Amino acid sequence: MGASSSDNVPNATNGDAPVTSSALPVASGGNTSFWRKNLHELDDLRSTEILPETSDVVIVGGGYAGVATAYHLLELGSTASITLVEARGACSGATGRNGGHMRPDLYGHIPKYIKRFGLEIGSSLAEFEIAHVQAIKAVVEKEKIDCEFTLTRTTDVWCDQDAADRAKAVYEMMVGHGLKYMDDVHFTYGQKAAEGVSGIKNAKACTTYTAGTMFPYKFILHLVGLLHKRGLNIQTHTPVTSVTPNEDGSWTVSTPRGHIKAGKVVHATNAYTKALLPEYAKNIVPCKGICCHIAVPQGSTPPHVQNSFIIRESGNPSVLSYLVPRGDGGIVVGGASSIFRPHLEQWYDNIDDTVLIESAKDYYESFMQKNFRGWEDSGARVTDIWTGVMGYSWDSNPHVGHVPGKEGQLIISGFNGHGMPIIWLAAKGLAEMIVRGKGFEETGMPLLLKTTKERIERAQKGPEGGDILA
Numbered sequence: 379m380g381a382s383s384s385d386n387v388p389n390a391t392n393g394d395a396p397v398t399s400s401a402l403p404v405a406s407g408g409n410t411s412f413w414r415k416n417l418h419e420l421d422d423l424r425s426t427e428i429l430p431e432t433s434d435v436v437i438v439g440g441g442y443a444g445v446a447t448a449y450h451l452l453e454l455g456s457t458a459s460i461t462l463v464e465a466r467g468a469c470s471g472a473t474g475r476n477g478g479h480m481r482p483d484l485y486g487h488i489p490k491y492i493k494r495f496g497l498e499i500g501s502s503l504a505e506f507e508i509a510h511v512q513a514i515k516a517v518v519e520k521e522k523i524d525c526e527f528t529l530t531r532t533t534d535v536w537c538d539q540d541a542a543d544r545a546k547a548v549y550e551m552m553v554g555h556g557l558k559y560m561d562d563v564h565f566t567y568g569q570k571a572a573e574g575v576s577g578i579k580n581a582k583a584c585t586t587y588t589a590g591t592m593f594p595y596k597f598i599l600h601l602v603g604l605l606h607k608r609g610l611n612i613q614t615h616t617p618v619t620s621v622t623p624n625e626d627g628s629w630t631v632s633t634p635r636g637h638i639k640a641g642k643v644v645h646a647t648n649a650y651t652k653a654l655l656p657e658y659a660k661n662i663v664p665c666k667g668i669c670c671h672i673a674v675p676q677g678s679t680p681p682h683v684q685n686s687f688i689i690r691e692s693g694n695p696s697v698l699s700y701l702v703p704r705g706d707g708g709i710v711v712g713g714a715s716s717i718f719r720p721h722l723e724q725w726y727d728n729i730d731d732t733v734l735i736e737s738a739k740d741y742y743e744s745f746m747q748k749n750f751r752g753w754e755d756s757g758a759r760v761t762d763i764w765t766g767v768m769g770y771s772w773d774s775n776p777h778v779g780h781v782p783g784k785e786g787q788l789i790i791s792g793f794n795g796h797g798m799p800i801i802w803l804a805a806k807g808l809a810e811m812i813v814r815g816k817g818f819e820e821t822g823m824p825l826l827l828k829t830t831k832e833r834i835e836r837a838q839k840g841p842e843g844g845d846i847l848a
């Protein structure tokens with residue numbers, strides 16, 4: 379769109395009008411994540427003192443999805459004016475509060491998708507996720523990003539015998555399909571061998587395969603710095619309160635600090651999508667998760683944890699945790715959703731990431747002692763614990779592409795607890811749609827990610843498969 383201001387766009391102001399929508403991010407406070415303990419100097423960045431009156435592209439949301447979309451727009455040579463607007467500090471949402479685990483999910487949803495949609499569609503998602511590990515390694519090296527990126531093996535562990543047997547059947551089914559990427563997966567069955575490979579007590583089976591870990595806040599803030607230097611206008615602490623149509627086909631993006639007339643609007647708002655796009659209210663539901671950092675006292679030297687993990691403990695309920703070891707010996711671990719699942723009010727349709735999940739807040743206190751061989755007397759304890767809000771998708775898949783019925787608006791949201799191995803290349807695909815005018819199908823993104831009227835309406839109609847509470 380052009381650079382001149384329009385009559386129907388009110389002038390930008392720097393007023394501090396209160397934001398009232400209950401679906402917008404709450405004011406930050408308390409409950410700080412380990413990653414955000416030492417804030418980057420650009421956390422509160424505003425590239426210009428006042429908002430631009432016009433911008434060819436406005437990206438709403440300064441997490442992984444918004445920042446990655448902006449990065450790819452510039453990488454593809456976009457000459458458009460681009461403004462990224464974030465309600466709070468940069469990377470203060472789920473990305474700044476997650477587990478830092480970039481693990482393609484070969485055992486959870488891929489077999490389910492192969493069953494539901496066939497081998498080609500299911501395995502295309504697996505390949506897309508796997509491609510992230512190398513794509514992120516490449517950008518970290520290209521842009522020299524200091525974010526503790528580690529190329530690692532993830533160890534999936536099953537401590538319950540029935541679950542181990544089911545995992546073995548899944549492994550054999552996946553190998554039976556002749557999927558090339560299964561060459562990277564090593565499966566170990568039987569307690570003695572699985573405990574030996576994983577170091578986890580009571581392990582009945584485990585797999586290992588390639589994954590990545592990183593310090594997500596450092597990764598995003600480095601990119602924020604690059605984008606700012608390369609001419610992107612970044613405006614933190616600026617909640618978008620509405621996106622309304624103009625007669626000339628553009629959109630007015632309103633904030634308490636003024637308005638921006640935009641040619642295109644990208645919703646990278648994840649858990650908060652429904653505040654600006656109410657048609658997605660049933661499709662992307664804000665759900666809280668819990669994560670913590672564990673450390674041992676000085677002088678304590680438990681066995682070094684080398685790999686990242688998904689640990690499925692036995693018991694009723696059986697608890698799943700993701701775990702990332704840090705170079706300094708610290709551990710980041712979270713999950714435990716089956717512990718807090720019955721307490722809906724503590725996590726479901728809840729955007730308050732300043733309040734811990736009461737029913738799970740003590741769960742990880744002796745997690746290392748309980749599960750890891752040699753950690754019994756380590757003195758390991760939780761040093762930081764926090765929550766974050768995910769955008770749970772009704773049918774389990776993110777929504778990426780053109781917002782149906784709203785020309786010029788695009789979405790990249792709904793990443794559940796699993797955005798790290800999906801967002802980077804989804805953002806690249808979305809950027810290709812914007813810069814090159816490609817159709818979704820031409821971008822190479824898995825079809826399951828495409829947002830459609832049908833998907834939106836299916837969720838609006840009710841629980842017919844894919845119910846997130848099922």
Ligand SMILES: Cc1cc2nc3c(=O)[nH]c(=O)nc-3n(C[C@H](O)[C@H](O)[C@H](O)COP(=O)(O)OP(=O)(O)OC[C@H]3O[C@@H](n4cnc5c(N)ncnc54)[C@H](O)[C@@H]3O)c2cc1C
Nearest residue numbers: 439441442443465471472473476477479618766793797798
């Ligand atoms: C506790 C926890 C642990 C997790 N662990 C992992 C993990 O180990 N591996 C993994 O793959 N995934 C994990 N996830 C999920 C992962 O963090 C998300 O999928 C991913 O970060 C989503 O990125 P995003 O940019 O879409 O969302 P966000 O990072 O939430 O970014 C959205 C941004 O939009 C802003 N925003 C929203 N509405 C507006 C508005 N109206 N105006 C302006 N700004 C707005 C928000 O403030 C926010 O900063 C975890 C999530 C949580 C909560």
